[in-house]
Amino acid sequence: MVNDTGQLYTMEGVAAGLIMLLTAYIVISTTSIYTTGDTHIPDMQLEQLGSDVLAMMDTPNSVGGKNQLVEFVNENSGNDFKETFLKYCNARTSGDDDNLHMSANVTYRDVSHGNEIKEHQFVKPPNDGSWTGRESAVRVTRWVQLDYQNPPSRDPYGSRAQAVLVEVLLWRA
Amino acid sequence: MARMNEDGQWIVLMGLLVAVALFFLALIVNQSALVGQTTAEGVLEFPKNDIRDLREAVFDYVRDYEALRNNGYDDDVKNDVIAISLERKNAVVNFAVGEKRDVSGRDLRPVEIHYNNGVTEYDETVYY
Amino acid sequence: MLSLDFLAGFTIFLLALIMVVSMVPGLLAGLESSGIDYDAVAYRTGVILVEDPGWPVNPPWEQYGRDHKDEIQRMGLAVSKDTPNILLSTKVERFFENASTEDPFFTEDDYHNKVIFGDYPYSYNISLSSGNDLRQAGDPLPPGYGYIRRVVKIKEPSVAVINQIFKSQYTIPDPSDSKWNSTARNFTVRLDFSHLLDPTVSPAYRIDPRIEPVNVTITDFGAYLNNTYYDSATLKNVTFWKRDTTKPGADPAPIPFPYGTVDSDLYTLNVNGTQALHSLKPEVSVNSSISLVLKPSATSLLPLDQNSILDIRFNFEDDPPHTNITGIHHYDYNMTNVTCTDLKTGVLEVAIW
Numbered sequence: 001m002v003n004d005t006g007q008l009y010t011m012e013g014v015a016a017g018l019i020m021l022l023t024a025y026i027v028i029s030t031t032s033i034y035t036t037g038d039t040h041i042p043d044m045q046l047e048q049l050g051s052d053v054l055a056m057m058d059t060p061n062s063v064g065g066k067n068q069l070v071e072f073v074n075e076n077s078g079n080d081f082k083e084t085f086l087k088y089c090n091a092r093t094s095g096d097d098d099n100l101h102m103s104a105n106v107t108y109r110d111v112s113h114g115n116e117i118k119e120h121q122f123v124k125p126p127n128d129g130s131w132t133g134r135e136s137a138v139r140v141t142r143w144v145q146l147d148y149q150n151p152p153s154r155d156p157y158g159s160r161a162q163a164v165l166v167e168v169l170l171w172r173a
Numbered sequence: 174m175a176r177m178n179e180d181g182q183w184i185v186l187m188g189l190l191v192a193v194a195l196f197f198l199a200l201i202v203n204q205s206a207l208v209g210q211t212t213a214e215g216v217l218e219f220p221k222n223d224i225r226d227l228r229e230a231v232f233d234y235v236r237d238y239e240a241l242r243n244n245g246y247d248d249d250v251k252n253d254v255i256a257i258s259l260e261r262k263n264a265v266v267n268f269a270v271g272e273k274r275d276v277s278g279r280d281l282r283p284v285e286i287h288y289n290n291g292v293t294e295y296d297e298t299v300y301y
Numbered sequence: 302m303l304s305l306d307f308l309a310g311f312t313i314f315l316l317a318l319i320m321v322v323s324m325v326p327g328l329l330a331g332l333e334s335s336g337i338d339y340d341a342v343a344y345r346t347g348v349i350l351v352e353d354p355g356w357p358v359n360p361p362w363e364q365y366g367r368d369h370k371d372e373i374q375r376m377g378l379a380v381s382k383d384t385p386n387i388l389l390s391t392k393v394e395r396f397f398e399n400a401s402t403e404d405p406f407f408t409e410d411d412y413h414n415k416v417i418f419g420d421y422p423y424s425y426n427i428s429l430s431s432g433n434d435l436r437q438a439g440d441p442l443p444p445g446y447g448y449i450r451r452v453v454k455i456k457e458p459s460v461a462v463i464n465q466i467f468k469s470q471y472t473i474p475d476p477s478d479s480k481w482n483s484t485a486r487n488f489t490v491r492l493d494f495s496h497l498l499d500p501t502v503s504p505a506y507r508i509d510p511r512i513e514p515v516n517v518t519i520t521d522f523g524a525y526l527n528n529t530y531y532d533s534a535t536l537k538n539v540t541f542w543k544r545d546t547t548k549p550g551a552d553p554a555p556i557p558f559p560y561g562t563v564d565s566d567l568y569t570l571n572v573n574g575t576q577a578l579h580s581l582k583p584e585v586s587v588n589s590s591i592s593l594v595l596k597p598s599a600t601s602l603l604p605l606d607q608n609s610i611l612d613i614r615f616n617f618e619d620d621p622p623h624t625n626i627t628g629i630h631h632y633d634y635n636m637t638n639v640t641c642t643d644l645k646t647g648v649l650e651v652a653i654w
Contacts, residue, residue, distance in 0.1 A: 009184070013310030016188025017317025023192035024321045027199040041340045044216050045449055048344070051222035052452040055386055058229075059454060061643035063506045063634070088452050091648045093430035093437075098450075107261050109253045117260045140222070141262065143230035143254070145237070148244065161237075161246040163230060163253040165261055184314050191318060198325070216344060225385070279500065 042172070043138055046100075050140030050170045053088040058142055073106060073144050073166060074154065078123045085168065099173045101126060101134070106144075108157050108164040120156050122166070137171035223262060224288055224295050230254060231268045231286055235301050238270055238282070264290035276300050339423075339447025343653040346417050347449040350427070351649060352385035353377030355392065361512055363395035364598050367406065376407075376415045380456055381504040387644065388455045391513055391597060393429065393436070400438035412438065423653045431455050431647030439652075446654035454644040459508055460516040461490060461632050461639045465524035471628035472525065486534075486617040486624055490517050492632045493610045495546050499634075506641065508634065510611070515595040515632065517613065522589050525626045533586035534623035537616045539570065539593060540581070541603060544610035553612055556603050567599035591615070 057069040072081040082102065090097040104123035110116050125131045146154070148161045157164065234241070234250055241247040251268065258266040271283040281300040288295040355362045355377035362373040376396055378388040398406035407415075417423055426439035426446075431453075463471070471488065473481055492515065497508045519525075526534060538560065542553035559567075560581040570579045571592045579585055593613070605611055617624050631638055 009304075009307045009310030010313065011310070012182060012184040013313040016185045016314045019185070019188045020191050020195075020317050020321045023195050024324050027195055040214055040217055044344065045340070047217065047222075048347075049450055049452065051226075052386055055222075055226075056452050056454055056646060059387070059505070059644070061454070062641055063502065065643070088646065091430075091452075092450070093428040093435060093648055093650045107257055109256050111249065115252075115256065117257060141226070143226055143233075145230065145233045145250070147237075148246065161241060161244070161250060163234070163250050163257070165257050167261065184310060188314060188317075191321065195321065195325070216341075 043136065046138040046170055046172065047140055049089060050138060050168060051142075053085055054140055054142040054166070054168065056088065057084065058144075069142065069166065070144055070146070073122075073164065074146060074149070076122075076155065078104070082123045089170070100170060101173055102168055102170050103131075104166060104168045106157075106164050106166050108162065110156075110158075111160070112158065118156070123168075125169075134171050134173060137169045139167055139169055141165050141167045218292060220264070220288075220290055220293055223264065223290070224293075227254075227258075227266060227288055228286060228297075231284060232301055234268075235270055235282060235284055262290070264288060339653045340449070341447070342417065342419060342423060343447040343449045343651045346425070346427070346653065347451050347649065347651045349375065349416060350378050350396075350651070351388070351451045351453055352379055352382075354379045354381050354389075360601055361392075361597075363389075363392045363512075364601060370407070370411065373411075373415055384503065384505045386451065386453050387505040388429075388453050388647070388649075389512065390455055390457045393455060397429070397436040397438055400436070405438075407438075417653070425654075426652040427650070429453075429647055429649045431645045442652055443654055446652045448653075449651050451649045451651075453647050453649055454505075455647050456505060456513075456644055457642040458513045458516055459639050459641045460518055461630060463517070463519045463630055465521035466637075467628075467630070468521075468524045471626055471630070473625040473627050476625050481625075484618055484620045484622050485537075486622050486626055488519075488615045488617070488626045489542075489629045490613045490615075490632055491610060491629050492613075493546070494605060495608050495610075496633055498607055502634070505644065508632070508639070508641070510595070510597065510600045511605075512597050514597060515600070515613075517591075517593045517595075517630075517632075519591040519615075520589070522587055522591065525624050526588075527623055527625055531623040533588040534617045534626075535619050536572065536583055536585055536587050536591060537618040538582045538584075540614050540616065542612040542614060543603070543605065544612065546608045546610060553610075558599075558602065567596055567602070569594045569596075587617075 054069065057072075058067060060067050068084060069081075072078075072084075081104065085102055085104075086100065089100045089102070092098055102123065103125040104121075105119045106122045107117060107119050110118050142165070144164050144166055146157060146162050146164060149159045151159055231254075234247075234254075238247065241250060254268075255266055258264045265288075267287040269285045271285075273280045273282050284299050284301050286295070286297045286299070353375065356374040357372070362376060365373055376392075378392045378396060379385055380387045380389045395406065400407075412425060412427075413419075413422065416427075417425060424440050424443075426437065426442055428435065428437040428439075430436075473486075475481070492510055494510070497510070499507070522534075523532075526532070540560065541556040541558055543556050544553045545551065558581070563578050563580045565578060568581070569592075570581060570583060571577070572579060572583065572585050572587055573589050574592075595613070600611075603611065612629075615626075617626065633639065634641070
């Protein structure tokens with residue numbers, strides 16, 4: 001009953017078992033688990049929030065009312081801009097306020113120095129330790145039209161009528 | 174080993190079948206985990222806020238068009254937008270404002286807006 | 302007769318198969334199919350609420366009553382599709398109407414079919430806070446959920462306040478003249494639709510009586526009374542009259558309306574600062590103030606279009622007359638005539654699980 005003609009069955013069984021185990025091992029060891037950071041969902045939420053806040057700051061509250069964003073840029077009041085922006089960003093409907101931080105630049109074109117695109121630091125990054133080791137930041141932008149301003153001219157944009165881009169970096173601490 | 178006994182090959186075939194089924198299953202699992210990611214990436218990738226912002230900037234420009242043109246600033250502001258868009262927003266942008274014409278009883282200017290950030294292209298002609 | 306070797310081979314195969322099959326659940330460890338798109342659905346719901354005015358737009362969905370609410374296809378809170386992130390107060394009020402009570406205007410199914418969409422029955426919590434107001438619809442928040450937050454501005458209705466500043470404008474200069482013989486005294490508030498619905502004014506600041514309530518408040522009424530020994534005048538009725546700007550010479554035509562029924566869904570008329578609601582034929586003595594709020598559902602009952610002029614006529618009747626109020630107050634964009642409320646900033650949060 002026991003002879004070596006049946007050995008092939010055993011060999012086949014061993015070979016089949018080996019194939020299955022090898023595949024299973026390879027497949028299972030390559031399954032990846034996506035964290036929410038990989039899926040960029042927090043980035044999307046932050047970007048939409050930042051764009052909303054800039055758009056609302058750019059909307060006057062009544063016909064002929066003042067436009068907060070244009071005023072802040074014209075008068076170069078970085079601190080006021082930061083306070084207002086963070087107040088809108090961190091407000092929640094219930095519970096504690098959120099913990100978002102920001103820094104901002106204004107990009108403008110300098111016609112007197114060969115049409116260079118320059119950046120003016122509007123809100124400095126905070127030096128309380130939240131600038132490093134932070135989660136990835138999102139950049140949101142908004143166009144601002146500056147009217148002609150009589151001298152003394154705005155520093156550094158100059159007195160001509162121009163369009164500048166306000167760029168805000170937003171991150172969660 | 175005159176003629177090899179190949180009766181056991183069905184066992185190996187079954188093993189191979191199970192391996193293929195496992196592979197297929199893993200493929201499905203792998204792809205389904207991407208659903209959430211590609212949705213968020215799709216939202217991030219479409220420049221909804223950029224295009225809306227550009228339209229608002231162009232409408233502000235059109236509102237002040239006469240004053241800007243009289244003072245010679247209209248080209249400056251337009252080139253500002255085009256140059257800064259290219260440099261900071263990685264988008265090719267162009268817009269043109271025509272003369273006023275009568276549209277259902279109101280005098281409006283035709284405005285053409287073009288936006289292309291390499292992935293999404295947007296063209297619009299609107300009366301403002 | 303099965304050989305032993307065949308059994309040996311088959312056994313080894315089966316053992317390996319059992320081990321592999323028991324490893325398959327580990328393959329599905331990183332997968333949670335229903336939770337994968339909570340954030341995407343929350344984002345989509347946020348966009349529908351904040352950037353879309355809803356459908357149908359004309360007549361707007363917030364004016365459909367309980368028996369017609371099935372005809373609403375989509376509920377959006379934006380004033381118009383050209384003004385994203387600016388919400389209309391009437392839409393907000395209707396959306397959250399009675400939401401936390403036993404008889405909410407919209408049921409859970411309504412929110413599913415008209416805002417959230419999708420086959421899976423998501424649980425939701427939608428909340429909007431502006432200033433000190435907080436409105437909520439849905440269930441309390443669980444530990445994990447998909448989320449989006451939007452910053453918005455809310456457009457509130459405007460008010461026409463007629464106080465003593467207007468006294469010289471709206472008092473009869475020559476009461477002893479024969480043309481003022483009758484005992485009726487009429488004061489008119491005029492809404493010129495062709496002027497109000499001006500396309501050059503952005504919908505975020507436009508006064509549109511078809512979608513927002515019209516609020517007329519007459520205060521300091523004591524200043525409009527005749528003499529010091531009259532301490533009140535009788536408001537006999539409030540009527541609506543229609544003019545057509547395309548036929549400027551024609552007389553105003555009276556508009557039929559259920560003036561006698563008190564219906565707070567159509568209008569509210571408060572006199573002297575009390576909470577009691579009056580019909581539009583109140584025959585009540587006024588000594589300090591009148592406040593009439595005409596809701597858009599009432600304006601939609603009146604046969605008006607973009608070229609009409611609506612006159613709201615307050616009729617005071619006493620013998621002899623206790624007041625000499627007269628004149629036409631234009632409800633327009635002039636800041637002294639109408640106080641346009643500023644846009645109020647708010648936060649909208651949508652949670653889906």
